[in-house]
Amino acid sequence: MTFAEKTTDHRKLRRWEGNVEADYYYTSGLAGERFFTELRKNGRILATHCPRCDLTYLPPRMYCERCLAELRDWKEVPATGRVEAFTVARLDEQGHEAPEPQVWAFIKFPGIHGGFVHLVAASEEKVKRGLEVRPRLKPQPLRTGEITDIEAFEPVEH
Amino acid sequence: MRKVAVIGAGMTLFRRRLMETPKELCFEASRMALDSAGIEMKDVDAVISGSAPDGFDGVHMKGEYYSDGCGAYGKPYMRVYVGGGTGVFSAISGWYHIASGLADIALIVNEEKMSSCMPHPQSVFAYIWDPILDRPLKPNLVWIFAMEMNRYMTVHKIKKEDIARVAVKNKRNAVDHPCAQLADPNITVDDVLNSEVMAWPVQRLDISPPSDGAAALVMASEDAVKRLHVETPVWMKGVGWCIDSTMWTDRDLYFPEYVASAAKMAYKMAKIDDPRKQIDFAEPYDPFDYKELHHMEGLLLCKKGEAPILTREGVTQRDGDLPTCPSGGLLGVGNPIAATMGVKIGELYWQLSGQAGKRQIPKEIKTGVTNAWGDLMQYGAVAVMGV
């Protein structure tokens, strides 16, 4: 059953405009605090290891996703990783044409479960699956304890 | 339908702001619940989570986002959300997962992180209002409660002193709750009556605070209870839920019809026809002090307008005839919306299994009732639990 009447003059139909706004402060959490503090102060990237499931998580977690054990085993990840998958973005966040194309990749490290989605500082011709990359950090005084303390991943020159 | 029992529970501290991420809060509560039930994640067949607006934590689809902290990896998982009713409704969802035969053991995890939202969670609460009819008036959510409280007080000619007694009782009860945010052993009725007026008749000490926190339960079927040799299972005897119209300006707010409907549904299932006599204690939802009274009447524990009299006479104290909010409630422990499950269903579990410590009700108890309440005064979820 439908409504008993319908407006057919679109000028009589109204809309109400408004917005949804708030500010968010996201804490890094117990594991994140250690990860980001280590990244900011010493430029090291840490992961946590679950002995029961033999998985080393990056970003590090306080708990194992599989068995829900509390994780207390911290290790540093290897110095270089590899591009597992990548894409080239030609539009910016708003959907407008970006000034330059950006290469975004999912980067994995050997022996580590998980990885980072981050910028690759290389032209799109140079990037391919398996490319060896290392993190390039901002200079220490400019680091704030956020994921952007890693500026990008750059190809390892051999 | 199969019988279902709660066999373990856990909760984090409730505080205005906690450091843990939403995932970590879920983990902490889940780990406690699993440990208290003596089982591991591999024993769990299904995971259910409840959490109120994504807008608090600030992550869209937060139920999926924090699911790995609930141990849901690779398991049947769903998030339920019925506004403030989620605190009891998640347990109801856990119940039907098992009662239907779909699962033998379920983990139910509720989480809320209101502190991420700045400057105050009110900024997000504001979006509950109708954008065209209400929001142009720039309302504050406290107005809703003030209007409902005023109607309730006027229809039954209740004095503020009698309502303030509830805040005093609950904040004092909360002293014995290890997770309490706003416990106060010395609070008096005068303190409440002299606290600053937010939106008359609501004053600052009439309200529970916004909080971060998480709570979790483990539920099991009768077979699993036997198999695990559970010593003190607490059975879900009856469940009920109901929603009223969203046109709240067309309703008389003095009595929550939808709570009564949900209560009747739960009492029918639990074979209770005289709640006042057959229910030994209650944990009604108390985000505001008058709400405890409003809900006691909605839960049919007394006649309309009678709840303040029972409070004045001490009937609802922990050592009274109908202990009400022995946990300290939301007023004393805190109000992290969905995670209030720890203070409602969790409290019923801890009381009925004799694990409530300093909060343990002195008289013999066999049956308790709790409710949670949500949206613009619309949603009622009720559970009756017993041994």
Added chain:
Amino acid sequence: MGQTPQKWPGIELSNDDLMNKKVTQTRYHPKAKFAWSAGEAISRFLNELKEGRLIGRECRHCKKILFPPRMFCEQCFKPTSKWVYLKDTGTIQTYSISYLDKDAKRITTPIYVGVVSIDGASEKMGIMHYFGEVTKDTIHIGMKVKAKWRPPLERTGSILDIEYFRPLKEGEQ
């Protein structure tokens, strides 16, 4: 079997910890803009407000005049049948005196707000609105009120085309 919990987890932070970045954090400000469709019933409601009139909708089945108007009756779940003009007077069903603004900041001049049921609609059919020309001693549940409309040129087709509801004066209708 398990055991009764002894330790309760959770690390508390102070306002200072969070505001002054004593703990690492990421900050974000989402910007979402909306244009909500008023729909059939509320479009007409807003158009009538611009003309200085209140309108309701009849549910023939329930024999009720519903306000705010809606195209279906949520009680019997049938389409409503016709438009009905209402008066701009009513009765206060409940009210509050607010010392908080919408962001929970304190204000010194209180806002009087509440639910007013409108004459001409069925019992207790109302909307939320401001009350004006009242004091905390004069306002009461059951008070008869009348809409104070903004001048025609200031009306835009909004609930705010009514500035507030004020006490009904002697002899007024």
